[in-house]
Amino acid sequence: MNQISPLAYVHPEAKLGDNNIIGPFCFIDKDTVIGDNNTFQNSVTVHVGARIGNNNEIFPGASISTKPQDLKFKGEHTTCEIGDNNSIRENVTISRGTASRGTTKVGSNNLLMECVHIAHDCIIGNQTIIGNSTKFAGEVIVDDCAVISANVLCHQFCHIGSYVMIQGGCKFSQDIPPYIIVGKEPARYFGLNLVGLRRRGFSNDTIENIHNAYRLIYSKGLKSEAIKEIQEKLPKCKEIDYIIDFITSSQRGIIR
Structure with missing residues (x-):
């Protein structure tokens, strides 16, 4: 009743x-x-x-x-x-x-x-x-399991990946790929969300693979070069596939 x-x-x-x-x-x-x-x-x-x-x-x-x-x-x-x-x-x-x-x-x-x-x-x-x-x-x-702090302003059509941590007060107009921390003004990449990933049970090997993927992504000038090198050098797993799919399908470009 x-x-x-x-x-x-x-x-x-x-x-x-x-x-x-x-x-x-x-x-x-x-x-x-x-x-x-x-x-x-x-x-x-x-x-x-x-x-x-x-x-x-x-x-x-x-x-x-x-x-x-x-x-x-x-x-x-x-x-x-x-x-x-x-x-x-x-x-x-x-x-x-x-x-x-x-x-x-x-x-x-x-x-x-x-x-x-x-x-x-x-x-x-x-x-x-x-x-x-x-x-x-x-x-x-x-996407699932994202943590977005207070007073964040998100532009239309943006895509926020799983397991991210976004600092309070951020403003952004580009996509935020999974597993990372974003902060400051202008909002930018600040490494992996290590605490969040460990709390969610990600293994050390998986975290290392994700870390290596982002080292390539943020050290290369061209997205295509980074994706090619990830596919050639890193072991295939669902987390790497998710990162690649997220970045290649991004319409607004990813946050740098």
């Missing part, structure tokens, strides 16, 4: 699962689907197009599936998909998609801290941590 405060509004066309707690002054609009065992604290707004999974906790002032802040948006039907076991803190805003991708996606087991903004058509993976007041412009992709 759901526990819905008499001071909350739930549209009669909204679809709710079981054992949800809907606090006072929450507003849940039509065309919304909410799973089981979610907790919406007071003053949470869930707009048209929201698709929310199970076991999420959403804190006061959060606004899910907001209308995109994109002048190209003409009212087309789009969605905002939230997975399971997320903690979405105070005043987080997550826009729904536009005709570009049709949906904004946030995976599972993420922590989105206070005042994070995720714009239209972003794709956020699983087990990420995103710090207070960090802002993502439209169509940003964040």
Whole structure:
């Protein structure tokens, strides 16, 4: 049975699962689907197009599936998909998609801290941590297990790789490849995220291979030369394949 405060509004066309707690002054609009065992604290707004999974906790002032802040948006039907076991803190805003991708996606087991903004058509993976007041412009992709500190500003269309650590206050407009630390102003490469990789159980041999790959990437003037040398000199493994695929597919170029 759901526990819905008499001071909350739930549209009669909204679809709710079981054992949800809907606090006072929450507003849940039509065309919304909410799973089981979610907790919406007071003053949470869930707009048209929201698709929310199970076991999420959403804190006061959060606004899910907001209308995109994109002048190209003409009212087309789009969605905002939230997975399971997320903690979405105070005043987080997550826009729904536009005709570009049709949906904004946030995976599972993420922590989105206070005042994070995720714009239209972003794709956020699983087990990420995103710090207070960090802002993502439209169509940003964040891969699994990234750690992004507070007050980070990310340009539209950027791609952030898995297991990165981004220093607070950074601004960037290029892609950030996996496994590294980025910091300073202007934002730049500062070596491997060694602490994060060890905490996640990466072996010393794997870390050494990743380190050697980035030594080649950041010592060569041409991307093609670095990729060729990595393929020739380093043992083949999924981490090296991921790095190569990430860099060769980058549309904005990688951060230096």
